[in-house]
Amino acid sequence: MPPTSYTMVAFIKRKEGMSLEDFYTYWEDVHGPLVKPWAEKHGLTYKQVHTGSNAPTGVDSEFLGKYDGCAIFEFSDPNAITVAFADPEFKRDVSPDQEVFMQEQVTIMTTGSTVTIV
Numbered sequence: 001m002p003p004t005s006y007t008m009v010a011f012i013k014r015k016e017g018m019s020l021e022d023f024y025t026y027w028e029d030v031h032g033p034l035v036k037p038w039a040e041k042h043g044l045t046y047k048q049v050h051t052g053s054n055a056p057t058g059v060d061s062e063f064l065g066k067y068d069g070c071a072i073f074e075f076s077d078p079n080a081i082t083v084a085f086a087d088p089e090f091k092r093d094v095s096p097d098q099e100v101f102m103q104e105q106v107t108i109m110t111t112g113s114t115v116t117i118v
Helices: 020-041 080-086 088-101
Strands: 006-012 045-050 069-075 108-113
Touching (some): 069 080
Antiparallel strands (some): 006 069
């Protein structure tokens, strides 16, 4: 059976010298509104996972502790993410803003089909 949805997860780290509180505030209140119209245009669902001090205890691994959050994109068209990242709006508005608050060179991303078990 072919997958009906796809997910891209990006593990991100805040820019050096930026406090965790400032990182989350900027990511949610400034970057989020930049992402919203672009994501909606391409049929993407966009979620932010803030993994800092308010995260549940006992679930962080050594790997996850190196990152300050995850950006999650969900989409039903397998080509949507490729088309979205090629969009001039992304290149003009979203991508340059990432340099303000995150270390792009240490971001880890993965994309694949989503299989829901429960």
